[in-house]
Amino acid sequence: MLKPKSWRTGRYIAGNYLFILPFLAFFLAFTAIPIVQAVFMSLFDWPMLGKKRNFIGLQNFIKLMDDGIWWQALRNTLFFAAMTAGGLTAFSLFVSLQLNKRGNGRNLYRFLFYIPVVLSVAARGIVIGWSVSTQYGLVNALLGTIGIPQINWLGEKELVIPTLAIATLWWGFGGPMLIYLAGLQGIPKQLYEAAEIDGASQFTTTRKITLPLMAPSIFFVLVTQVIAHIQVFGQSYLITGGGPGRESYTSIFYLYQTAWRYYRMGYGSSIAISLAVIILVLTLFQFVVNRRRNEVEY
Amino acid sequence: MKSNLLGRLLTHTFLILVGLACLLPLLFSLKIALEPTRFAFQAPTWDWHDPSLEHFIEVIQRQDLLLPNWFVNSLFLSSTIVILQLSIVTTAAYGFARLTFPGRNFLFMLLLFTMMVPGQVTMIPVYTMIRDLKLLDNYLGLILPAMANVFGLFMIRQFFLGIPRDFEEAAMIDGAGRWRTLFVVMLPQVRAGLVALGILTFLGSWNDLFWPLIVMNKLEMRTLPVGLTVLNGSYGAERALVMAGAFFSIVPALILYGIFQKRIIQGSMLSGLGGR
Numbered sequence: 001m002l003k004p005k006s007w008r009t010g011r012y013i014a015g016n017y018l019f020i021l022p023f024l025a026f027f028l029a030f031t032a033i034p035i036v037q038a039v040f041m042s043l044f045d046w047p048m049l050g051k052k053r054n055f056i057g058l059q060n061f062i063k064l065m066d067d068g069i070w071w072q073a074l075r076n077t078l079f080f081a082a083m084t085a086g087g088l089t090a091f092s093l094f095v096s097l098q099l100n101k102r103g104n105g106r107n108l109y110r111f112l113f114y115i116p117v118v119l120s121v122a123a124r125g126i127v128i129g130w131s132v133s134t135q136y137g138l139v140n141a142l143l144g145t146i147g148i149p150q151i152n153w154l155g156e157k158e159l160v161i162p163t164l165a166i167a168t169l170w171w172g173f174g175g176p177m178l179i180y181l182a183g184l185q186g187i188p189k190q191l192y193e194a195a196e197i198d199g200a201s202q203f204t205t206t207r208k209i210t211l212p213l214m215a216p217s218i219f220f221v222l223v224t225q226v227i228a229h230i231q232v233f234g235q236s237y238l239i240t241g242g243g244p245g246r247e248s249y250t251s252i253f254y255l256y257q258t259a260w261r262y263y264r265m266g267y268g269s270s271i272a273i274s275l276a277v278i279i280l281v282l283t284l285f286q287f288v289v290n291r292r293r294n295e296v297e298y
Numbered sequence: 299m300k301s302n303l304l305g306r307l308l309t310h311t312f313l314i315l316v317g318l319a320c321l322l323p324l325l326f327s328l329k330i331a332l333e334p335t336r337f338a339f340q341a342p343t344w345d346w347h348d349p350s351l352e353h354f355i356e357v358i359q360r361q362d363l364l365l366p367n368w369f370v371n372s373l374f375l376s377s378t379i380v381i382l383q384l385s386i387v388t389t390a391a392y393g394f395a396r397l398t399f400p401g402r403n404f405l406f407m408l409l410l411f412t413m414m415v416p417g418q419v420t421m422i423p424v425y426t427m428i429r430d431l432k433l434l435d436n437y438l439g440l441i442l443p444a445m446a447n448v449f450g451l452f453m454i455r456q457f458f459l460g461i462p463r464d465f466e467e468a469a470m471i472d473g474a475g476r477w478r479t480l481f482v483v484m485l486p487q488v489r490a491g492l493v494a495l496g497i498l499t500f501l502g503s504w505n506d507l508f509w510p511l512i513v514m515n516k517l518e519m520r521t522l523p524v525g526l527t528v529l530n531g532s533y534g535a536e537r538a539l540v541m542a543g544a545f546f547s548i549v550p551a552l553i554l555y556g557i558f559q560k561r562i563i564q565g566s567m568l569s570g571l572g573g574r
Contacts, residue, residue, distance in 0.1 A: 013400070015476065019393030022386045024405070027446035031412050034423035041423060095316060098309045105313075111559060112317040115324070118555040118562070120505035122523035123544045126530050130330070130537065131323045138326050141341045170319065178563055202305070231416065234507050238527060252418060252508075260512050265422050272418045279416040287414070 038269050046266030053266075060270035070271065072246055073254040076161055080232055080250065083165040084172075085225035089218060092173045096180035097206065110181070114174035125238030128167045154240050160248045164235045176221045183217040184210070223286040227279055251275045324548070331541035338537040353542035360539075367518045368525035369546055375437060375521060376503040379444045380496050387450040388492065392480050394451070395458035396466070413448050425512060439513040440521075444503065450495050457491035458484065494565030497558050504551060522547045 042061070045054045064070050095113065099106050116124065131138040132153040140150045153163040187210065195205045211218075233252040240248040242257075251271065259268030330338045332349040357365050393399075394406060424443050433439035461484065469479040485492070510521040520528070526547060530540050555562055 012476075013398070016393060016397040016399040019397060019476075020390045020399075020405070023390035023446055023451065026386065026442070027409070027412075027448070029427075030424055030443045031420060031446055031448070032408065034420035034427070035412065035415055037423035038419045095313075098313055101309060104310075109313050109317060110563075112320050114563065115552065115555070116320055118501060118505075118551045120523045120526075120547050120551065121507050122505075122526040122530075123547045123551075126526060126540055126544045127323050127327045129530070130327065130541070136339055136341055138323055138342050141343075144341070170323075227416075231418065237507075238530065255418060255421075256508075256512075259422055259425075265426065269422050272422060276416050276419045280414055283414045283416075 038272060041266055042269035042273050044266045046269070047263055056266075060267050061274070063267070064270050064274060069246060069249065069254060070251075070274075073249040073251050074275075076246075076248060077230055077232065077250040077252075080161050080165055080168075080235075081226050081229040083162060084168045084229045084232075085222055087165060087169045088173055088176055088225050089222045091169060092176035092221065093180055093214070093218060095173065096177045096184060097210070099177075099181065100184045101202075110177070113177060116171035117174040119171065121234035122238065124167075124171045125234055128170070129239045132163055132167065155244055157244060157247050160240060160244065164232075164239065164248060167239070168229065168232075168235060176225065179221055180214065180217060183214055187213050220286070223282060227282050227286065230275070230279055230282070327541050328545065330538050331545060333538065335536065335538045338541075353538045354545070357539050357542045357546075362517075363525070363529065363543075364518050364520075365522075365525065365543060365546060368520050368522045371437075371514075371519065372504055372522040372547075373550075375440055376500050378437070379441055379503045380500045382441065383445055383447055383450065383499055384492060384496055386445055387447055387495070388454055388485070388488075389480070391451050391454035392458055392484065395455045397476070409448050409451065413452075421508075421512075428513060434513055435516045435519045440510060443509070447495075447499065450499070453495055454488060454491050457488040461487050490561075490564070493558070494561050497554065497562055498565045501551060501554065501562070504547075 043055060043057060045056050045059075047053075099109055119127075130136070132140075134140060134150055134152045134155070137153075139153070144150070151159070154160050191209050191213075192205060195209055200208070231252055232250045233256065236242050236248050236250050236253040237256070242249045242253055252275070255268055255271045255275070258264050258271060326342050329342070329346075329349075331353050332351070333347045334350075334352075337347050357363060394402065428434060428439045428443070433442070465483050465487070466479050469483045474482065505523060506521075507523045507527065510524045511527065514520050514524055526540070526543055529543050533540055
């Protein structure tokens with residue numbers, strides 16, 4: 001590849017650094033160095049105020065392994081993430097298959113379905129918090145018209161996480177839907193024409209042609225959604241406040257409580273790092289999957 | 299073709315129901331905001347009761363809320379972050395795409411690696427740094443940490459890599475330097491990428507909750523989502539007022555979405571996550 005020669009000489013090389021310098025400075029100050037710092041802080045008893053910081057080695061992590069709230073929060077988080085990601089993956093796929101079948105009004109539907117995605121978590125939280133409230137909420141009112149008695153969606157131990165998961169499905173399915181629609185458009189029309197000539201039913205076509213070809217996208221959506229929803233915070237903070245009891249405590253909600261309510265920065269860091277390790281493993285997994293996705297050929 | 303007609307009917311019924319599920323909670327919330335407060339504490343009905351803009355006006359005027367401040371804060375912060383971040387990210391993306399310098403590959407690998415580390419890890423250290431720099435309750439406390447968007451860098455770099463080198467060579471022969479080549483020749487060709495990233499960044503910043511929540515404590519420094527959150531927590535009895543407040547956050551996002559629908563959808567596809 002021919003490159004403009006003069007850009008490579010010494011004076012220019014120094015100048016080339018100028019292009020990346022501002023980015024690099026911010027990156028080092030607000031990403032790279034803090035990552036190292038977080039590991040460092042997790043080895044200390046580090047209160048928010050005051051200068052007394054004691055090196056305690058792995059004590060924070062040992063304490064964390066014995067911390068019932070951490071485990072409960074992690075269990076809630078994984079339950080929520082699995083349910084939300086699973087639901088989103090399947091529901092978005094179903095919606096995009098329906099959309100792909102029909103040309104009529106496709107863009108209008110797509111426009112509508114994506115509306116909740118662009119709203120802020122705060123606005124969605126307020127709207128959902130009211131919608132699922134027991135006495136005056138929309139959901140119970142609609143269910144009431146078909147004779148279902150009022151349900152305390154956020155107050156019941158068994159219901160709170162599923163309710164938050166369905167709420168998240170409501171406001172998030174438009175995202176994966178777009179990824180699927182892009183994938184569906186990439187499947188060559190000839191395959192469907194051939195199937196039609198062979199007399200395959202629509203169900204068979206979907207099962208034998210569409211789904212196998214979409215498998216990489218489906219996998220990609222599933223893993224990225226799990227990663228995204230393990231980091232759930234707004235739902236607990238805004239809608240339930242972690243309750244009832246600690247039934248909707250999530251890992252980041254607990255991190256927030258520890259660091260910014262109880263001012264324990266060291267212990268908070270050990271929560272952050274433990275959670276990060278879990279997410280990192282999933283991310284590495286996703287990188288491998290994603291590489292495969294990009295290699296798919298029709 | 300009978301079964302086809304039935305199939306079509308079923309599909310459209312399903313799609314319309316999903317569409318209603320998307321819209322109804324928002325429409326009924328709007329109804330609450332428009333009706334007198336007492337109707338917020340009755341089961342929702344389809345009938346209208348004396349709709350007025352009363353709550354919208356009250357939520358703007360209330361001196362204990364400062365909603366206009368929150369709105370301006372959100373607007374100012376989101377726009378500033380978009381402009382600064384795009385400038386910083388674009389020049390760096392060009393550097394990594396086209397220019398050579400020692401250590402380029404190492405730095406690139408470092409960026410790639412940190413992209414895998416989830417954001418929660420850096421929150422506590424960045425927070426203590428912001429606090430030590432006395433930038434709590436300061437716009438800079440939200441702007442500075444948002445500058446080095448690694449994902450954005452990768453995205454724009456990808457756009458630069460897609461441009462044939464002939465353009466730069468022609469510019470060189472005509473005597474243009476690197477900066478001029480970037481601004482005059484290259485930027486117009488990555489406009490689609492810049493717009494997509496800009497809108498995603500704007501919406502992300504406009505809607506962000508966690509970071510503004512811990513950095514902005516003073517009433518007048520809050521952003522709209524933080525203000526709404528506090529409003530929701532402490533004014534539960536005034537649901538209509540809270541709903542009216544929420545629409546000050548919803549409407550601008552919807553307008554932006556309406557105008558830039560194609561770009562937003564394109565950008566979400568590029569980001570792979572499709573929003574959250």
